[in-house]
Amino acid sequence: MNDALARPAAQQPPWRDREAVRRVRAVLADEEPVVHVEEVEHLRTRLAAVATGAAFLLQGGDCAETFTGSTERNVAGTVGLLSRMAAVLAADGRPPVVTVGRLAGQYAKPRSEPVDALGLPTYRGDIVNALEATAEARAPDPGRMYRAYVSSRAAMAVVRTLVTSGSVGSDGPAVADDGFFVSHEALLLDYESALLRTDGRDPDEAALYDLSSHFLWIGERTRQPEGAHVAFAGLLANPIGVKLGPTTTPERALEYVERLDPDQEAGRLTLISRMGSERVRDVLPPIVEKVTACGHTVVWQCDPMHGNTVRSGDFKTRRFDDIVDEVHGFFEVHRALGTHPGGLHLELTHGDVTECLGGAQRISGTDLHHRYETACDPRLNQAQSLELAHLVARLLPARPLAQPGPGAGA
Ligand code: PEP
Numbered sequence: 001m002n003d004a005l006a007r008p009a010a011q012q013p014p015w016r017d018r019e020a021v022r023r024v025r026a027v028l029a030d031e032e033p034v035v036h037v038e039e040v041e042h043l044r045t046r047l048a049a050v051a052t053g054a055a056f057l058l059q060g061g062d063c064a065e066t067f068t069g070s071t072e073r074n075v076a077g078t079v080g081l082l083s084r085m086a087a088v089l090a091a092d093g094r095p096p097v098v099t100v101g102r103l104a105g106q107y108a109k110p111r112s113e114p115v116d117a118l119g120l121p122t123y124r125g126d127i128v129n130a131l132e133a134t135a136e137a138r139a140p141d142p143g144r145m146y147r148a149y150v151s152s153r154a155a156m157a158v159v160r161t162l163v164t165s166g167s168v169g170s171d172g173p174a175v176a177d178d179g180f181f182v183s184h185e186a187l188l189l190d191y192e193s194a195l196l197r198t199d200g201r202d203p204d205e206a207a208l209y210d211l212s213s214h215f216l217w218i219g220e221r222t223r224q225p226e227g228a229h230v231a232f233a234g235l236l237a238n239p240i241g242v243k244l245g246p247t248t249t250p251e252r253a254l255e256y257v258e259r260l261d262p263d264q265e266a267g268r269l270t271l272i273s274r275m276g277s278e279r280v281r282d283v284l285p286p287i288v289e290k291v292t293a294c295g296h297t298v299v300w301q302c303d304p305m306h307g308n309t310v311r312s313g314d315f316k317t318r319r320f321d322d323i324v325d326e327v328h329g330f331f332e333v334h335r336a337l338g339t340h341p342g343g344l345h346l347e348l349t350h351g352d353v354t355e356c357l358g359g360a361q362r363i364s365g366t367d368l369h370h371r372y373e374t375a376c377d378p379r380l381n382q383a384q385s386l387e388l389a390h391l392v393a394r395l396l397p398a399r400p401l402a403q404p405g406p407g408a409g410a
């Protein structure tokens with residue numbers, strides 16, 4: 001573990017008080033974890049089904065959760081929206097959907113610039129500093145790692161209650177029978193490594209889990225093959241994702257699968273392409289061909305959000321049509337190669353926000369200021385999310401009608 005963490009780690013906060021970091025980590029190391037080993041193992045088996053084409057993965061939630069926004073209402077709202085979308089996707093005999101929230105821990109954000117337009121240190125997510133634009137609020141505060149843990153536990157408690165009751169509110173959708181899993185970007189290594197736990201086995205054979213979440217992914221800005229994030233993920237028994245932006249070469253993709261899926265285990269690794277609608281049809285095919293030819297059965301997942309971010313006035317936004325186009329491109333690529341378009345990775349919220357342009361509500365540039373509430377990237381609102389689910393459902397195969405068995409019939 002220490003070897004992994006000794007490697008260069010991108011995007012870590014410039015903590016001033018290392019002793020405070022050490023103290024918080026020591027406290028976290030003694031706490032109950034956020035998720036359980038059995039749940040992580042259950043997700044592993046479900047992702048193996050996704051990788052082999054027997055199921056579809058729906059993952060989504062806020063770009064950045066916030067402490068004040070991690071309310072029971074919001075957590076239930078995200079679980080409810082994803083459950084509704086899953087029901088749309090799986091209707092009419094289409095493949096079952098594995099549902100994973102970007103929640104109960106999505107508090108760390110990678111940033112392109114270390115300072116913002118005002119010259120202040122950038123907001124790195126509530127786990128590090130505060131969004132408020134003052135020097136004091138933006139100073140990294142190690143105590144926030146503990147708050148992130150408490151908020152994650154609270155959010156997970158809400159998820160567990162919903163899963164146990166089987167539905168999201170009295171008139172809300174059913175939570176999928178398969179349960180509901182959680183995920184976040186494994187960005188802040190001081191936090192993630194403090195939540196490492198082993199299973200109950202003999203110490204020599206024990207598997208190592210990051211029990212901050214069921215599923216963890218490595219972002220576009222921290223996927224250096226020799227860096228700490230890839231090495232850290234390589235130690236884990238959790239299923240792992242890697243974001244692949246448009247500069248990814250097939251050789252680079254192969255390096256990730258060799259490091260992170262050395263045993264060629266179906267569904268161990270999820271490759272999350274986020275190429276942009278204009279690039280996906282060119283950049284993705286040779287990557288899929290190379291990884292597949294080398295014997296790895298990964299989950300291919302499409303993030304149609306992060307390659308399609310544009311500016312409209314003062315706002316960062318995304319066009320619904322670009323998002324749909326990237327999803328179509330992703331399905332076209334997999335159809336042409338005979339591989340499984342395994343899932344979607346979305347930024348969305350149950351609220352009626354105005355953060356992405358278009359959709360049936362025809363949100364325009366002049367509407368964005370009405371309810372632009374995100375702490376980081378623009379999210380699909382409830383209507384846009386459901387519209388997307390209906391469009392994607394049409395791309396998924398309906399279960400073939402049962403054939404009469406041999407010898408049966410007239
Ligand atoms: C994200 O998922 O919020 C994110 C920052 O994505 P990426 O690493 O793909 O840019």
Ligand code: MN
Pocket residue numbers: 063064306347376377
């Ligand atoms: Mn984002």
